[in-house]
Every structure is written in structure tokens, then in C-alpha cells.
Amino acid sequence: MKISNSFIAHSDGKDTLLVSTGTSDFSGLVRSNASAGFIIKCLEKDTTENEIVEAMIKEFDAPREILERDVKKIVAQLRKIGAIEE
Amino acid sequence: MFTNNYTFAGHVVEINSIFSEVHQYCAEYRSQKPPVFSVTTDQNDISYERERSYKEDIAEGRPHIEYSDSYLEELAVYRKIAEKAPDWDTLLFHGSVIAVDGQGFLFTAKSGTGKSTHTRLWREVFGERAVMVNDDKPLLTVADGSVIAHGTPYNGKHSLGCNISVPLKGLCILTRGADNSIVSISKQDAYPMLIQQVYRPSDPVQMHKTLLLVDKLAEFTSLYKLKCNMEKDAAITAFNGMKG
Incomplete structure (x- = not known):
């Protein structure tokens, strides 16, 4: 899975923002904290939830189950707005 | 087909349309200079605008209005210009x-x-x-x-x-x-x-x-x-x- 073509990840200098193009039905903007921003960055290339968790373990000082839960939650939210291409 | 040139944000755009209304609409912006960009609309563009306006009316909870083809063509022309505009900053x-x-x-x-x-x-x-x-x-x-x-x-x-x-x-x-x-x-x-x-x-x-x-x-x-x-x-x- 990866970020759909109809979404673009963009940094406003502080946060990673996920913005839809004109073709998407979703017309909002997703502003993310550090871990969600990291997950979005991972999703710019084709990947899996497991790969993202492995990458996060190297980056963040947090227990695996917390990171797994975060990844699951963020991916589910992104999927809900049509931002994920399987 | 109706054709004429108009200035948008300092750039001359040639508009080729099916209906004449867009040219009346843009008359104040007519230009004699050669265009740097050309816009041509067809029936598919009009259908696309009809679908968009229908979806927007629903999303915003407005009663849906059935727009004329010539009006929807005006929207299609501006959409094409807006798609190009980032190239002109x-x-x-x-x-x-x-x-x-x-x-x-x-x-x-x-x-x-x-x-x-x-x-x-x-x-x-x-x-x-x-x-x-x-x-x-x-x-x-x-x-x-x-x-x-x-x-x-x-x-x-x-x-x-x-x-x-x-x-x-x-x-x-x-x-x-x-x-x-x-x-x-x-x-x-x-x-x-x-x-x-x-x-x-x-x-x-x-x-x-x-x-x-x-x-x-x-x-x-x-x-x-x-x-x-x-x-x-x-x-x-x-x-x-x-x-x-």
C-alpha cells in the first residue's frame, strides 16, 4: 500500500501535511504530529504496516505494541479518507 | 467554434469554445496580443462540470440547480486556466x-x-x-x-x-x-x-x-x-x- 496519487504530502516547515488534489472527494487537510508524519513519509513508497512498524522502532523510543497500534490507527484513518492505494 | 484571446493575470489565453456566452462573459478582458496558452472545451468538459456542480450542491446541502451547457462551459474554461496558472506563479x-x-x-x-x-x-x-x-x-x-x-x-x-x-x-x-x-x-x-x-x-x-x-x-x-x-x-x- 501507499499514498494515493490524489494526495500529496507537504511540509509547512513544521508539520507534515497531507493535502488532496482536485480529483479527490476529500477536500480537507491532514495535519500530523511527528509519528503520523513519519508514517505518511513511509507511505510515499509502496510498503506494509509491518515495514512501517520496523522503521518506527529504529526512529522512536517507544514499545512495539504502542507503535503497532499507532500505525494501525493512522493507516485506518488515511484509508477512510481515500488516501491509501492498496 | 468561437475563438478569441483574453488576458488572465497578465497572460494572454486563447479560448476556443462551443458556445458564444463565455466570450461575452470575458469581453472586458479581450486582448489583441498573441496567446501563450490555448484552452479548448468540448462536451466532456461540460459533462464534468455538471457532475462537479451536482456533487458540490449535495455536499453543501444546497438545492440542486440544472445549469445550462453554456454556463458550465464558462466554468470549464476557468478550470483549465486555473490548472495551468501555477506555471505562471x-x-x-x-x-x-x-x-x-x-x-x-x-x-x-x-x-x-x-x-x-x-x-x-x-x-x-x-x-x-x-x-x-x-x-x-x-x-x-x-x-x-x-x-x-x-x-x-x-x-x-x-x-x-x-x-x-x-x-x-x-x-x-x-x-x-x-x-x-x-x-x-x-x-x-x-x-x-x-x-x-x-x-x-x-x-x-x-x-x-x-x-x-x-x-x-x-x-x-x-x-x-x-x-x-x-x-x-x-x-x-x-x-x-x-x-x-
């Missing part, structure tokens, strides 16, 4: 721009908040010093450290605007309130609204350019948030807060 932005003493002030908010009502108050307060640039969908050129707001034929249901370009002094998010107050806001505070109100191209490359231009827009112009009622004092409060 230019954005289509949803808002009302008024100039006072030659400097532009842009008010933006979701439809129905009262942008047009607010700029009408400015005209009442400032009289001949105030000129409507565009009441609905101005083009903004963001380059060389400044923002220029351009009038365009697409200036809202009351056709308020004219064929001029002015430097933008400030960009203000308008909200309703019982009293009038204005504060400076940061780029971060303004960003969600800027992203909502800018035209989002369908092409990811143009969308990326749009985001870079929105960053510069936030950098090159002062950003404000206004709480306002519908009294003339609202215009005075906003002007005093933004004139610098």
Missing part, C-alpha cells in the same frame, strides 16, 4: 478582493460567511477610494517577494470587479461575531483555510506547485483573522488593522 483563490488607495485586501471564508457583505461595507465607508478587484475568484500572482491580485471575469454572482491588478497588502480570514476585532495570525494558523480556499489542480505536479505557492503566499503577505458584524465599524476595524 499564479493561484486561483476563493475570496473577495477590494483595493483602497491602490492596495488590495483579500477576505476569505467559506461560502455564506459574509465576504461580499463585508467588502460592500468597505465601499460604503471608503466611497471612491475603494475599487472592487474581484468578489469571488481572483487570481493571485505570488513572485519576487510580493503578491499581486488580479481582476478576472469570474467575479461572483453580482459581477463585482474590474480589469485591474493591485499589490496585496493583507489576507484576512473572516468570521462572524457580535463585535469587531482583528488579530495577526501565523502561517500555521492560516494554512488550513488557505488550503481550503485555493484551487486544487487535479494534476499532482500542478498541485505540488500550488502548495509551494501557498507557502510563499503566506510568507509574502500579512495574515489576519477578523471577527466582524455587519455594521460599517467592521470595515473601519479591518482597514485599521491591516493598513500597516
